[in-house]
Amino acid sequence: MNRVTLINRLGIKPGKIDEFIAAQRVIATTIPVGLLGGRLYRSTDGQSVILIAQFESMQAQEEIRAGDAFKEQLKELAPLVESSTPTLYEEAYTYGDFQ
Numbered sequence: 001m002n003r004v005t006l007i008n009r010l011g012i013k014p015g016k017i018d019e020f021i022a023a024q025r026v027i028a029t030t031i032p033v034g035l036l037g038g039r040l041y042r043s044t045d046g047q048s049v050i051l052i053a054q055f056e057s058m059q060a061q062e063e064i065r066a067g068d069a070f071k072e073q074l075k076e077l078a079p080l081v082e083s084s085t086p087t088l089y090e091e092a093y094t095y096g097d098f099q
Helices: 017-027 058-066 068-080
Strands: 004-012 035-042 048-055 081-089
Touching: 004 017, 004 058, 017 035, 017 048, 017 068, 048 058, 058 068, 068 081
Parallel strands: none
Antiparallel strands: 004 048, 004 081, 035 048
C-alpha cells in the first residue's frame, strides 16, 4: 500500500486563528491508527492554515474519516472555519533536506 498525504487549506474566521490552532493542537495529541503524523502551517496574514497529514494508505484515511472521533473533531472546529479544501496526494518526489 502507498502512503497518501492530505493537504487541506482552511480559511479561518476573522480573529479565530489562535483558537483554531489551540483546538487543533489538542486534537493532534490523539493519533489514530493509520495516521502517520501531520504538520500545520499558519499563513502570515492570519487568515488561513494549511494542514498536512500523512496516512499509511488511502484505506486508512477513509477509515479515519468515517470514524466517530473524526466527525466529533469536525463539529468542534466548524465554528472557527470559513472554508476547507482538502485534497489527497501521492508523493511524486522529494528533494533537499525536506522532512
